[in-house]
Amino acid sequence: MKGPLQTALMLLLALALVGFPAAAQEGAKKDEDRSSENKVEVREDRIKSIQRKGFLKRHRWELTPTLTMSLNDAFYQKMGGGAAVAFYPADSLGIEVQGVYVGTVQTDMVGYYQQANQALPKVSNLQYYAMGNLLWSPLYGKLAFVTDDIVHFDAYLIAGFGMARTETGSKFATNFGIGLHYFLTSWLVVKIEVRDLIYTETFRLDVQRTEFSDIQNHVMVAAGVSFFLPFDFDYEFQ
Numbered sequence: 001m002k003g004p005l006q007t008a009l010m011l012l013l014a015l016a017l018v019g020f021p022a023a024a025q026e027g028a029k030k031d032e033d034r035s036s037e038n039k040v041e042v043r044e045d046r047i048k049s050i051q052r053k054g055f056l057k058r059h060r061w062e063l064t065p066t067l068t069m070s071l072n073d074a075f076y077q078k079m080g081g082g083a084a085v086a087f088y089p090a091d092s093l094g095i096e097v098q099g100v101y102v103g104t105v106q107t108d109m110v111g112y113y114q115q116a117n118q119a120l121p122k123v124s125n126l127q128y129y130a131m132g133n134l135l136w137s138p139l140y141g142k143l144a145f146v147t148d149d150i151v152h153f154d155a156y157l158i159a160g161f162g163m164a165r166t167e168t169g170s171k172f173a174t175n176f177g178i179g180l181h182y183f184l185t186s187w188l189v190v191k192i193e194v195r196d197l198i199y200t201e202t203f204r205l206d207v208q209r210t211e212f213s214d215i216q217n218h219v220m221v222a223a224g225v226s227f228f229l230p231f232d233f234d235y236e237f238q
Contacts (some may be wrong), residue, residue: 004223005206006164009147012211016023019162024085033143034072037046044099046053051076053091053119053140053152054142054150054152054183055152055183055233056091056233056234057091057094057137058088058089058090058091059088059089059227059228060085060087060088060166060228060229060233061085061086061088061166061228061229062084062085062086062087062088062094062096062189062226062227062228063083063084063085063227063229064079064083064084064085064086064191064224064225064226064227065081065082065083065224065225065226066082066083066084066100066191066193066222066223066224067079067080067222067223067224068080068081068082068100068102068220068221068222069219069220069221069235070221071194071219071220071221072216072217072218072219073123074082074107074109075106075107075109075123075216076104076105076106076107076123077104077105077106077107077123078102078103078104078105078126078218078220079103079105080100080101080102080103080128081100081101082099082100082101082222083097083098083099084096084097084098084099084224085097085098086135088135091137091138092136092138093134093135093136093137094134094136094137094156095133095134095135096132096133096134096135096158096160097129097130097131097132098130098131098132098133098162099128099130099131100127100128100129100220100222101128102126102127102129103156104125106142113137115159116121124166124201124218125166125167125217126164126165126166126167126197126218127165127167127217128164128165129162129163129164129165129173129197130163131160131161131162131163131173132160132161132162133136133158133159133160133228134158134159134160134173135156135157135158136156136157137154137156137178137181138155138157138186139154139155139156140152140153140154140158141153141154143182151182151183151184152182152183153180153181153182153183154180154181155178155179155180156178156179156180156216157177157178158175158176158177158178158179158193158195159174159175159176160174160175161173161174161175164197164199166199166201168201171199171200171201172199172200173197173198173199174197174198174199175195175196175197175198176195176198177193177195177196178193178194179191179192179193179194180192180193181226184207186228186231187227187228187229187230187231187232188225188226188227188228188235189225189226189228190223190224190225190226191222191223191225192221193221193222193223194219194220194221194222194224195219195220196213196217196218196219196220197216197217197218197219197220198215198216198217198218199215200213200214200215200216201213201214201215201216
């Protein structure tokens with residue numbers, strides 16, 4: 001019994017030793033293929049730590065009709081409307097041309113001042129202004145309100161110069177400010193801005209018949225709806 005049984009056991013052991021490397025090699029190959037497939041899936045489905053922007057302005061035009069009013073004149077409320085055209089050579093940099101017509105409404109403070117001083121206050125009667133500006137957008141973000149809808153926005157700085165027209169003539173003017181874009185679609189944007197319009201005005205005193213100059217600061221808030229052209233944009237990963 002020992003002879004045939006020992007011979008059979010030896011044969012089984014030899015077959016196992018011969019087949020194990022092949023099985024091990026095949027198993028290692030399957031594991032390698034499975035690992036390779038998983039790597040491909042990770043590359044295709046990876047989540048980027050920095051998400052792409054939902055709106056691009058690069059190489060697009062922005063057309064904006066606006067309504068404007070002053071914030072810091074206690075005697076004469078300035079209100080008006082205008083339009084701006086901007087082109088963006090880069091997503092964070094824009095070149096803008098703006099024109100605004102301004103109307104003046106007298107407030108109750110004029111009557112109080114006249115009763116107290118027996119005279120009308122000397123103020124600059126702004127009529128319209130035209131500016132050329134640079135727009136720089138250093139900040140971009142997202143907002144979620146009551147619903148789950150996400151609104152993209154950016155904040156930008158404004159600086160430029162141009163001309164302001166008053167009742168005494170045309171004046172060299174500068175302006176500085178800040179603005180916000182709220183992107184509703186790929187081409188429709190809500191725009192809010194606050195600008196400080198600065199120029200030098202010349203006043204004439206009726207009694208002494210003398211003139212003096214004074215720097216005028218008109219803080220203007222503007223709101224409008226912008227239209228971006230072309231309507232769509234192509235996003236490119238860098």
